[in-house]
Amino acid sequence: MCLGFPMEVLSGDDAQAMCARKGETTAVSMMLVGAQPPGTRVLVHLGSAVRVLEEAEALAIDAALEGLSAALSGASFEHYFADIIGREPELPEHLRGSGK
Template identity: 50%
Template sequence: MCLGLPMTIIETDGMSALCEYANKQRRVSVMLLSEPPVGANVLVHIDTAVRLLDDDEARLIADALEGLNAALDDHDCDRFFADLIGQEPQLPEHLR
């Protein structure tokens, strides 16, 4: 399984960007995107930014990753999945 990280662009030269997530920085390729600006949130897979994220989506992904870490450490993880608590699972529209 491959997980994408929501990272924020700190600096870019058009071909690569220095990005940050969870107080860690790494240089990633941005060649699949059309000149993302400094401050943009991007979804990074295997050191490649694959798409732009809006602030809400970046936060939800970061919360989910923190929740997984909490669950793996046997800590309460409900607060990370507040948008799912008390809801019945729903199939995506194309599977209904």
């Protein structure tokens, strides 16, 4: 399983940026997303920023990762997924039938 993690850009340029997550700082390739201003959240996978994130999406990903960690350790995890508990899953538009 491959995971991407939200990180915050601290400084950098088109090629590389220093990014932080949970108190740890690391160099991240910015070749796929270009230079981003400090404070921007990016999704980092295998040392590369693959996409710029809105704050709400970064927080939702962080909550899901915390929930996964809690579930794997046997702790209560449902509260991390409050946005999806109690609703039916929805298929993306391109996977829905035409209904004809």
